Amino acid sequence: MALEEPDMKISIGSLRLRNPVMTASGTFGYGEEYGSLVNLHRLGAIIVKGISLLPRQGTPPPRIAETACGMLNAIGLENVGLERFLSEKLPFLQGISTPLIVNILGDTVQDYEQLAARLNEEEKVAALEVNISCPNVKQGGVAFGTDPGMAHAVTKGVRQHFSRPVIVKLSPNVTDISEIAGAVEEAGADAVSLINTVLGMAIDIESCRPKLANIFGGLSGPAIKPIGLRMVWQVAECVSIPVIGIGGITTPEDAIEYILAGACAVQVGTTNFINPKASEEIIQGIGAYLTEHSMASMQDLIGRARRV
Amino acid sequence: MQAYQQKAEVVSTEKVTGDIYRFTVKAPDIAADARPGQFVMVRAGDGLDPLLRRPFSIHQVAEGGLVQILFKVIGKGTQAIAGLQVGQHMDVLGPLGRGFVHNTMQEHYLVGGGIGVAPLLFLAKQLLKKNEPSAIRVLLGAGTKAEISTLADDFENMGLGVQVSTEDGSLGKPGLVTDLMVPLQNENKVMVYTCGPYPMLRAVAGVSSDKGWACQVSLETIMACGLGACLGCAVLRADMNGYVHVCKDGPVFDADDVAWL
Ligand SMILES: Cc1cc2nc3c(=O)[nH]c(=O)nc-3n(C[C@H](O)[C@H](O)[C@H](O)COP(=O)(O)OP(=O)(O)OC[C@H]3O[C@@H](n4cnc5c(N)ncnc54)[C@H](O)[C@@H]3O)c2cc1C
Numbered sequence: 431m432a433l434e435e436p437d438m439k440i441s442i443g444s445l446r447l448r449n450p451v452m453t454a455s456g457t458f459g460y461g462e463e464y465g466s467l468v469n470l471h472r473l474g475a476i477i478v479k480g481i482s483l484l485p486r487q488g489t490p491p492p493r494i495a496e497t498a499c500g501m502l503n504a505i506g507l508e509n510v511g512l513e514r515f516l517s518e519k520l521p522f523l524q525g526i527s528t529p530l531i532v533n534i535l536g537d538t539v540q541d542y543e544q545l546a547a548r549l550n551e552e553e554k555v556a557a558l559e560v561n562i563s564c565p566n567v568k569q570g571g572v573a574f575g576t577d578p579g580m581a582h583a584v585t586k587g588v589r590q591h592f593s594r595p596v597i598v599k600l601s602p603n604v605t606d607i608s609e610i611a612g613a614v615e616e617a618g619a620d621a622v623s624l625i626n627t628v629l630g631m632a633i634d635i636e637s638c639r640p641k642l643a644n645i646f647g648g649l650s651g652p653a654i655k656p657i658g659l660r661m662v663w664q665v666a667e668c669v670s671i672p673v674i675g676i677g678g679i680t681t682p683e684d685a686i687e688y689i690l691a692g693a694c695a696v697q698v699g700t701t702n703f704i705n706p707k708a709s710e711e712i713i714q715g716i717g718a719y720l721t722e723h724s725m726a727s728m729q730d731l732i733g734r735a736r737r738v
Numbered sequence: 739m740q741a742y743q744q745k746a747e748v749v750s751t752e753k754v755t756g757d758i759y760r761f762t763v764k765a766p767d768i769a770a771d772a773r774p775g776q777f778v779m780v781r782a783g784d785g786l787d788p789l790l791r792r793p794f795s796i797h798q799v800a801e802g803g804l805v806q807i808l809f810k811v812i813g814k815g816t817q818a819i820a821g822l823q824v825g826q827h828m829d830v831l832g833p834l835g836r837g838f839v840h841n842t843m844q845e846h847y848l849v850g851g852g853i854g855v856a857p858l859l860f861l862a863k864q865l866l867k868k869n870e871p872s873a874i875r876v877l878l879g880a881g882t883k884a885e886i887s888t889l890a891d892d893f894e895n896m897g898l899g900v901q902v903s904t905e906d907g908s909l910g911k912p913g914l915v916t917d918l919m920v921p922l923q924n925e926n927k928v929m930v931y932t933c934g935p936y937p938m939l940r941a942v943a944g945v946s947s948d949k950g951w952a953c954q955v956s957l958e959t960i961m962a963c964g965l966g967a968c969l970g971c972a973v974l975r976a977d978m979n980g981y982v983h984v985c986k987d988g989p990v991f992d993a994d995d996v997a998w999l
């Protein structure tokens with residue numbers, strides 16, 4: 431007799447997810463791009479490319495460089511902007527039963543507040559993920575994510591203008607990530623997600639020039655998994671809100687490591703480019719693991735590696 | 739757009755010459771939907787290094803759900819793919835992007851440089867369904883005879899007129915492929931379809947524009963997803979105001995729509 435599907439439900443504030451696997455911002459477009467390759471209804475949540483108030487063109491090419499078990503990107507937060515997101519991208523997502531999380535970014539606290547206020551009117555937007563950490567843009571991003579005071583201010587602003595869960599996405603490019611996590615928790619974040627990409631670079635030794643036009647870019651993929659895992663462990667230690675693990679997850683085993691470290695959910699990023707079916711495989715693999723290890727629910731797994 | 743991820747069995751491998759290979763895989767869904775100028779993203783093995791898929795034009799499709807790619811070994815990704823044996827599997831994603839548009843032009847010039855001939859064979863086959871062979875002209879440029887002679891034969895075997903240029907003069911006219919274009923005089927409406935290295939595309943677009951011929955170019959950029967999701971494949975628009983994305987808006991563009999730098 432087939433075993434019953436294990437209970438994989440998790441909660442992030444008032445948001446209930448059928449399973450803990452989401453697609454990471456910037457790696458899954460606006461969902462539609464993967465519509466013919468992935469069963470979108472099966473995912474825990476869909477997180478779309480970061481949206482700003484106005485459209486952004488992004489940085490000049492080359493924008494990508496492959497590195498050992500990873501990739502660098504300097505997309506420069508290119509996106510269609512709030513209005514086109516609402517008119518062109520949201521209708522498709524409205525037809526998908528999976529909760530939608532919108533990733534937002536801005537240059538000022540007011541930008542974030544305006545985005546939050548407008549997205550609050552759209553019921554389909556189940557939660558916001560606040561990008562305070564993108565290392566690609568010379569202005570904005572960086573300052574919020576690396577300064578506890580600024581991180582607090584942005585979180586508080588979004589919190590005041592959005593009635594559903596607010597997730598704050600943390601940058602690994604800081605000395606003490608726990609300090610930032612503590613600041614955003616204090617400001618009313620319902621959860622934190624980490625890590626965003628790790629600042630890096632690559633040089634072409636034939637042209638003797640940096641491989642990215644932007645010189646620096648964000649490193650993602652399997653190469654950063656140990657960093658993400660360590661930071662999730664540290665943050666889970668010091669906050670009492672849910673932690674969402676991101677960074678180099680390609681297999682169910684990777685996801686389970688993050689959950690054992692204290693993450694209640696995970697995001698799959700760069701792997702979507704390599705194996706679009708990975709998120710579904712990870713959902714299935716976590717379920718199989720719970721069954722095999724006679725665990726009744728995600729609660730048995732979350733943070734288990736930290737228990738003494 | 740409908741794309742498929744298929745574990746495609748390698749049914750034949752051919753070393754065309756030196757470091758150029760032609761692989762045939764069984765990928766029925768991709769073969770059924772593919773149009774000339776579209777591409778596939780191929781995973782180079784199951785490992786994490788090299789990590790990203792590699793983009794290749796669809797070289798041909800054939801009965802029985804077969805898809806062919808023609809590729810040159812450049813680095814570790816293409817090296818790994820070249821090492822696949824018949825019976826092994828290749829993880830292929832496709833068909834992707836927007837291919838060549840062939841309309842009611844009276845004459846069709848297919849201009850390929852080096853490995854850039856890859857998508858032109860599929861295009862020639864398609865064009866032959868609606869055009870006399872005499873309405874199609876194939877101009878191929880390469881470094882040396884070895885790089886191009888087998889591929890030139892493929893077009894000749896289809897009954898098409900082929901002209902070749904080589905930089906070392908070992909086959910056809912010595913020089914560049916644009917040297918074959920410049921002398922051509924034509925009163926008819928011409929469409930140029932071109933694929934090859936960037937400097938060649940720019941030159942072909944320039945000659946076409948001087949002659950008043952319409953021109954479609956197939957561009958290459960580094961790609962992560964091939965699906966329009968990562969926004970990594972940006973190319974500057976002709977008006978220099980923002981970017982188009984090669985995997986989704988292309989890889990084939992009207993030469994007038996992109997900036998030539
Ligand atoms: C739409 C499209 C169609 C293509 N069609 C063909 C084809 O039919 N036949 C063929 O031989 N080649 C084709 N190419 C180029 C081919 O993708 C590269 O030669 C290949 O990716 C090199 O990989 P590598 O690991 O061997 O080289 P490496 O240099 O080790 O690759 C490092 C990284 O750079 C990328 N890269 C390197 N060169 C190119 C390039 N010219 N274009 C895009 N990315 C590159 C790789 O994908 C990888 O991410 C096409 C490229 C595009 C974008």
Ligand SMILES: Cc1cc2nc3c(=O)[nH]c(=O)nc-3n(C[C@H](O)[C@H](O)[C@H](O)COP(=O)(O)O)c2cc1C
Nearest residue numbers: 454455456480503561625626650651677678699700
């Ligand atoms: C091409 C690309 C674009 C990204 N864009 C965004 C973005 O717009 N907003 C954001 O918060 N994170 C963005 N990220 C970061 C990812 O969401 C994720 O945090 C990071 O890639 C680490 O996870 P991974 O190793 O699984 O990819 C982007 C990552 C990549 C590779």
Ligand code: FES
Nearest residue numbers: 964966969971985
């Ligand atoms: S390669 Fe990802 S958007 Fe084009």
